[in-house]
Amino acid sequence: MLANVKSVSVYGIEGYLVEVEIYVAKGEMPSTIIVGLPDTAVKESRDRVKAALNNSGYQFPGKNVIINLAPADRKKEGPVFELPIAVGILAATSQLEIPDLSEYAIVGELSLDGKVRSVKGCLPMALKCREQGIKKMLLPSENAPEAAVVEGLDVLPVETLEQAVGILTKSILPEKYRIEPDEVFQKYSEYEVDFAEIKGQEHAKRALTVAAAGNHNVILIGPPGAGKTMLVQRIPTIMPRLSLEEALETTKIYSVLGLLDAKKSLIATRPFRAPHHTISTAGLIGGGSIPRAGEISLSHNGVLFLDELPEFDRKTLEVLRQPLETGNVTISRAMNSVTYPARFMLVCAMNPCPCGYYTDRIKECRCTSYQIQNYSSKVSGPLMDRIDIQLEIPAVSYKELVSDTEGYSSEVLREKTVLAREIQNERFKDQTIEVNAHMTSKQIKEYCVLDRQAELLLYQAMAELGISARGHSKILKVARTIADMEESGCIKVEHVSEAIQYRSMDRGLQK
Ligand SMILES: Nc1ncnc2c1ncn2[C@@H]1O[C@H](COP(=O)(O)OP(=O)(O)O)[C@@H](O)[C@H]1O
Ligand SMILES: [Mg+2]
Ligand SMILES: [Zn+2]
Numbered sequence: 001m002l003a004n005v006k007s008v009s010v011y012g013i014e015g016y017l018v019e020v021e022i023y024v025a026k027g028e029m030p031s032t033i034i035v036g037l038p039d040t041a042v043k044e045s046r047d048r049v050k051a052a053l054n055n056s057g058y059q060f061p062g063k064n065v066i067i068n069l070a071p072a073d074r075k076k077e078g079p080v081f082e083l084p085i086a087v088g089i090l091a092a093t094s095q096l097e098i099p100d101l102s103e104y105a106i107v108g109e110l111s112l113d114g115k116v117r118s119v120k121g122c123l124p125m126a127l128k129c130r131e132q133g134i135k136k137m138l139l140p141s142e143n144a145p146e147a148a149v150v151e152g153l154d155v156l157p158v159e160t161l162e163q164a165v166g167i168l169t170k171s172i173l174p175e176k177y178r179i180e181p182d183e184v185f186q187k188y189s190e191y192e193v194d195f196a197e198i199k200g201q202e203h204a205k206r207a208l209t210v211a212a213a214g215n216h217n218v219i220l221i222g223p224p225g226a227g228k229t230m231l232v233q234r235i236p237t238i239m240p241r242l243s244l245e246e247a248l249e250t251t252k253i254y255s256v257l258g259l260l261d262a263k264k265s266l267i268a269t270r271p272f273r274a275p276h277h278t279i280s281t282a283g284l285i286g287g288g289s290i291p292r293a294g295e296i297s298l299s300h301n302g303v304l305f306l307d308e309l310p311e312f313d314r315k316t317l318e319v320l321r322q323p324l325e326t327g328n329v330t331i332s333r334a335m336n337s338v339t340y341p342a343r344f345m346l347v348c349a350m351n352p353c354p355c356g357y358y359t360d361r362i363k364e365c366r367c368t369s370y371q372i373q374n375y376s377s378k379v380s381g382p383l384m385d386r387i388d389i390q391l392e393i394p395a396v397s398y399k400e401l402v403s404d405t406e407g408y409s410s411e412v413l414r415e416k417t418v419l420a421r422e423i424q425n426e427r428f429k430d431q432t433i434e435v436n437a438h439m440t441s442k443q444i445k446e447y448c449v450l451d452r453q454a455e456l457l458l459y460q461a462m463a464e465l466g467i468s469a470r471g472h473s474k475i476l477k478v479a480r481t482i483a484d485m486e487e488s489g490c491i492k493v494e495h496v497s498e499a500i501q502y503r504s505m506d507r508g509l510q511k
Contacts, residue, residue: 001023001024001092001093001094002021002022002023002024002092003021003022003088003089003091003092003101004019004020004021004022004088004101004102005019005020005022005084005085005087005088005091005101005104005106006018006019006020006084006102006104006105006106006134007019007020007069007080007081007084007105007106007107008080008105008107008125008128008129008137009074009076009080009081009121009125010120010121010124010125010256011074011338012256012291012338012339012340013124013252013253013256013293013340013341014124014128015121015124015125015126015127015128015129016071016074016128017105017128017132018069018070018071018076018081019068019069019070020067020068020069020081020084020085020088021066021067021068021069021070021088022065022066022067022085022088022089022091022092023065023066023067023068023092024061024063024064024065024066024089024092024093025063025064025065025066026063029064030061030062030063030064031064031065032046032065032066032067033065033066033067034046034067034068034069035066035067035068035069035072036068036069036070036071036072036074036076037069037076037081041079044079045079045081045082045085048079048082048109048110048111048112049082049085049086049089049110051112051113052082052086052110052111052112052113052114052161053086053089053090053114053161055112055113055114056114056160056161056162056165057162058090058095059093059095060089061089061093065089067085067088069081074336079109079110079117079119080107080108080109080119080121081107082108082109082110083106083107083108083109083110083116083138083158083161083164084106084107084108086110086161087101087106087164087165087168090165096165096168096169097169098168098169099169099170101168103134103135103136104134104135104136104137104138104156104168105125105129105134105136105137105138106137106138106139106164107119107122107125107137107138107139107140107143108138108139108140108158108164109140110161114160114161114162115159115160115161116140116141116158116159116160116161116163116164117140117142118140118142118143118258119139119140119143119258120255120256120257120258121255121256121258122139122140122143122146122147122255123146123147123149123150123248123251123252123255123256124252124255124256125137125139125147126146126147126148126149126150126153126155127150127248127252129150129153130150130151130152130153134153135153135154136153136154136156137153137154137155137156138156138158138164138167138168139155139156139157139158140157140158140159141157141158141159141177142262143157144157144177145177145179145260145262145263145264145265146251146255146260146265146266147177148177148178148179148265149179149181149184149248149251149265149266151181154174154176155176155177155178156174156175156176156177157175157177179265181244181265181266182244184265184266184268185244185247185266185268186268187268188264188265188266188267188268188269189241189242189247189268189269190269191234191236191237191269191410193233193234193237194234194237194409194410195234195237195238195407195408195409195410195413196406196407196408196409196410197230197234198227198230198231198234198407199396199400199401199403199405199407200396200397200400200401200403200407201227201231201393201396201407202407202408204220204227204231204391204393205231205407205408205413207389207391207501207502208231208232208234208235208238208391209238209413209416209417209485210389210478210481210482210485210498210502211235211345211347211388211389212235212238212239212345212413212417213416213417213420213421213481213484213485214388214420214424214435214436214437214477214478214480214481214484215345215434215435215436215437215438216345216388216389216436216437216477216478216481217324217345217346217347217348217386217387217388217389217437218345218346218347218348218387218388218389218390218391219309219347219348219349219350219384219387219389219390219391219505220232220347220348220349220350220391220392220393221349221350221351221352221359221390221391221392221393221504221505221509222349222351222352222359222392222393222394222395223351223352223356223357223358223359223360223363223394223395224351224356225395226393226394226395226396227393227395227396228307228349228393229305229307229349231393232303232305232307232347232349233272233305234410235272235303235345235347236269236270236271236272236302236303237410237414238410238413238414238417239270239302239303239345239414239417240414240417240418240421241414242268242269242270242301246301247266247267247268248266249300249301249341250267250270250271250300250301250302251265251266251267253293253297253298253300253340253341254267254298256293257292257293257298259298270301270302270303271298271299271300271301271302271303272299272302272303272305273295273298273299273302273303273304273305273344274305274306274307275295275304275306277306277307277308277309277311277312277313279295279312279316280316281313281315281316281319282294283295284296284316284319284320285319285320285323285329285331285342286329286331286340287331289333291331291333291336291337291338293340294329296320296323296329296342296344297329297340297341297342299342299344300340300341300342300343300344301343301344302344302345303344303345303347304344304345304346304347305347305348305349306346306347306348306349307348307349308349308350308351309348309349309350309379310350310375310376310378310379314378314380317380317383318380318382318383320346320383320386321382321383321386323342324346324386325386327341327342327343328340328341328342328343329342346386346387348383348387350379351375352365352372352375352392352509353365353367353371353372353375354367354371354372354375355367358372358509359392359394359509360394360395361394361395362395376505384505385470388437388474388477388478388502389474389478389502390502390503390504390505390506391502391504392504392509416485417485419484419485419487420481420484420485421435423484423487424436424484427447431443436477436478436480436481436484437477437481439477439480441473444473444476444477444480447480448476448477448479448480448491449490449491450476450479450490450491450492450496451490451491451492451493453492453493454479454491454492454493454495454496456493457493457496457497457500458472458475458476458496458500461475461496461500465500465503465506465507466506466507467500467503467506467507468506471503471506474499474503475496475499475500475502475503476491476499478498478499478502479491479495479496479498479499480495482495482498482499483495
């Protein structure tokens with residue numbers, strides 16, 4: 001007999017429907033063939049389905065069983081289909097009468113004793129189900145929270161094969177897993193850290209607000225303990241809040257990688273990722289035989305922090321260039337290629353010299369000038385080319401550290417970035433870019449108009465401080481953002497003079 005069960009899988013971060021067809025032929029030699037899975041996964045899946053059925057009080061047919069997973073041209077990850085295969089076998093061998101089987105999409109890995117194990121990618125899968133008009137999704141209970149953000153789909157969590165059978169045969173009443181997406185979004189949209197916790201550092205806070213307002217990439221240079229990490233960790237808190245749509249997009253990536261916290265349906269805060277400098281290229285940008293998203297995609301809509309920048313492998317850093325430009329990354333393999341979103345703000349930090357104290361007010365630097373030169377030049381030029389703001393971070397004084405005055409809170413700083421983003425949205429509404437940082441040279445010419453005095457200042461600064469042409473366009477973009485924060489159409493002298501301050505490496509670090 002023949003049975004058909006609907007299932008879902010993911011490709012990149014999008015779901016696609018899979019038809020699980022089971023054919024059980026009579027009176028032939030016992031054998032099981034699975035078509036449409038990578039070879040290594042077939043045997044494991046078959047054995048697990050067999051054991052799970054036997055241990056749940058059913059039989060795996062001693063006949064010729066053909067299992068076809070369509071479309072066959074996609075190499076699928078196997079375990080997702082074990083529950084639908086088991087259900088299909090029960091239907092095809094008439095061990096069960098399942099009415100309305102076609103109303104369900106079923107996913108789940110099986111353990112030998114018949115428990116249903118979690119799978120990756122249930123959010124994109126659930127989105128696909130809804131898009132295809134499927135009403136009910138039967139899935140591992142651990143994955144129910146992420147699927148439940150999709151409205152208009154009945155999410156039916158199961159712990160065991162037996163429970164799945166009970167629901168399908170209508171002998172037990174299913175318990176739909178329900179959440180209110182808006183409520184969940186609210187609940188998870190608060191950050192655990194705040195800029196108010198940082199004493200002093202008003203200059204750095206201001207610069208980081210400018211960076212967040214125009215989505216400018218930043219590098220922080222300062223001695224150990226100056227508070228670089230502490231500052232950077234708080235950048236997501238001053239970026240405009242995620243929209244529900246952006247939150248879903250980011251959550252999809254975590255769902256596909258199986259990185260969502262249990263019970264947490266949505267990632268509603270901007271991600272902050274800080275991979276160690278020993279990370280591989282594949283780990284950073286993505287890779288593997290079944291292409292997997294990397295840190296840049298986990299940072300999507302948030303911040304990617306590269307601490308100790310000179311310690312990173314140069315080649316690894318240079319592959320960041322393309323995603324920094326396009327906002328996504330394509331991982332190509334012989335058979336297929338996958339594109340993952342990767343639009344993030346890049347924030348880097350480094351010490352000014354090998355010992356760390358070149359710019360420190362108190363501690364003595366023991367490096368030679370050659371060592372200091374060499375240290376900065378280790379940082380990849382092409383990457384520095386993508387960084388608009390170079391910010392020196394001095395250590396705060398003891399007096400500031402112990403003072404009781406609270407600094408600006410993230411909420412107050414965020415108001416400025418929200419305002420500036422609204423102006424940018426309006427400016428770029430007919431363009432492919434959204435933020436000042438992504439302006440092309442043509443757009444810089446059009447939108448970064450300086451008044452006479454501002455022009456004069458920039459001209460002088462270029463000559464006196466030895467700022468390159470590359471630095472020039474960065475100053476213009478950053479000055480545009482500063483003017484936007486003050487709702488000024490024209491870029492004035494104070495906007496340019498502030499933007500010039502954010503080129504500390506071009507100017508030479510202050511000892
Ligand atoms: N401005 C500050 N306000 C409050 N605490 C600070 C400040 N700067 C540094 N600290 C304290 O010093 C510690 C080290 O800061 P950290 O951010 O790790 O420095 P860095 O990354 O520059 O080496 C922080 O955990 C924090 O406790
Ligand atoms: Mg640090
Ligand atoms: Zn030093």
